[in-house]
Amino acid sequence: MHEAADGGLARVRLPGGVLSAEQLRVLIAAAVGLGDGHLELTSRANVQLRALQPGAPIELSDRLYAAGLLPSISHERVRNILASPLAGLDQHSQYDVLPLATELDQLLCxxxxxxxxxxxxxxxxxxxxxxxxxxxADVAVRMVDGSRGELVLAGVGTGVLVEAGRVAGVMVAAAEAFLVERAEQRSEAWRLGELVEGAQRVLGRLGFERVATAGLDAGSSAAGSAVAGVFGERSDVLVAAVPLGVLAAEQAEALAEVAGRGGLRVTPWRSVVVGGVADAERAVRRLMATGLVLEASSPWNGVTSCAGRPGCAKSLADVRGDARRVVPAWTAGRRVVHWSGCERRCGRPGGKFVDVVALAGGGYSVDGVAMTVDEVRA
Ligand code: SF4
Known part of the structure; x- marks a missing residue:
């Protein structure tokens, strides 16, 4: 829980972004009953509840615990685990890493x-x-084939290949080595890359040696692979983009209905993946009727924002309100754009993006060029 300008703000971590339909219903019921009625999807594939009333945290904790969403009070803050949201669902997936995310979460806790x-x-x-x-990520593994993955520390490939069965254990060991190295350096560093030779020293503590690699490339899609639409060999995988990451109650209910027992995966790009959909055509109609986006050509793909006003006291503008007025008019194809209410740029995506930041005198800076809202739209 944090205190925000609009009340309590609770972040619920979803290792690997994995969420059952029932858990989504628990979350949205809590948002409606205790907060502002919406769920926010974050750049770490978690969800947030805003505007929580005083006294709500205990009730919320009880509900989350009963739903299996709060397995460890002591470790809640550190359960920050991303996993490829389309893992195991299409031909680009070398290995289904979601079970590894669950294993890593359990080992961590x-x-x-x-x-x-x-x-x-x-x-x-x-x-x-x-x-x-x-x-x-500080500690990552990128699968290279159906049985092994490369250890990646502070965003740099090490060339060290780890068998799938050892991946979770090696990642936990790397985190432990980070803490030992941090203590030895008498550092308060939050990230591995902030330590002196952090990645190299952690690798040494694990007993590995760096191997020369060709380097890691991002996927071909700038916003990641989970672009809105229908996918899969059997056209049974849906990716629903959630405009600005704000999920309303009727949208959450529609996602829960469509997912059935198959479950959902929240992505770091403000969208939700549903696999194994029985009737994709009907499901797309159901989701689109609530305002969710299922078209790859939609200008909402790749557009994100921070909370802005009224949720954040630092914000210079109602960035979500402005984005809702401006983005639907965009026709020049998909762009990765982030709207921020101030220079902190909370929730900005990784990689390159069009940087839209509110200005103190009104209007926005777009990649450093001052504009009115109408000019941003144009
Ligand atoms: S970027 Fe600024 S205005 Fe937006 S949420 Fe962060 S601190 Fe608040």
Missing amino acids: AQPALAELPGRFLFALDDGRGDLVTAK
Whole structure:
């Protein structure tokens, strides 16, 4: 819980972005009953509830615990695990990393010392498509074939290949080595890359040696691979983009209905993946009727924003309100754009993006050029 300008703000971590339909219903019921009625999807594939009333945290904790969404009070802040959202669902997936995300989460929570990891420390499991390269995780593994993955530390490939069965254990060991190295350097660093020779020293502590690599490439899509639309060999995988990452109750209910027992995957790009859909055509109609986006050509693909006003006291503008007025008019194809209410640029995507930042005198800076809202639209 944090205090924000509009009340309590609770972040619920979803390792690998994995969420069952029932859990989504629990979350949206909590948002309606205790907060502002919406769920926010974050750049770490988590969800947030805003405008929580005083006294709501205990009720919320009880509900989350009962739904299996709060397995460890001591380790909640450190359960930051991304996984490729389309893992196991299409031909680009070398390996289904979602079970590894679950295993990593369990190992992490079982190690008392790892409760001391900084809340910003990030793990990532890339199924081989390269969609999480720009996430710049502290400890990541990118699968290279059906049985092995390359260890990636502070965003740089090490060339060290790890068997799938050892991936979770090696990642936990790397996090432990980070804490030991940080203590030795008497550092308060939050990220591995902030330590002196952090990646190299962690690798040494694990008993590995760096191997020369060709380097890691991001996936071909600038916003990651989970672009809105229908996918899969059997056209049974849906990716629904959630405009500005704000999910309303009727949208959440529609997603829960469509997912059935198959479950959902929240992506780091403000969208939700549903696999194994029985009747995709009907499901697309159901989701689109609530305002969710299922078209790859939609200008909403790749557009993100921070909370802005009224949720954040630092914000110079109602960035979501302005984005809702401006973005639907865009016709020049998909762009990765982030709207911010101030220079902190909270929730900005990894990689390159069009940088829209509110200005103190009104209007926005777009990649450094001052504009009115009408000019941004044009
Ligand atoms: S970028 Fe600025 S205005 Fe937006 S949420 Fe962060 S601190 Fe608030």
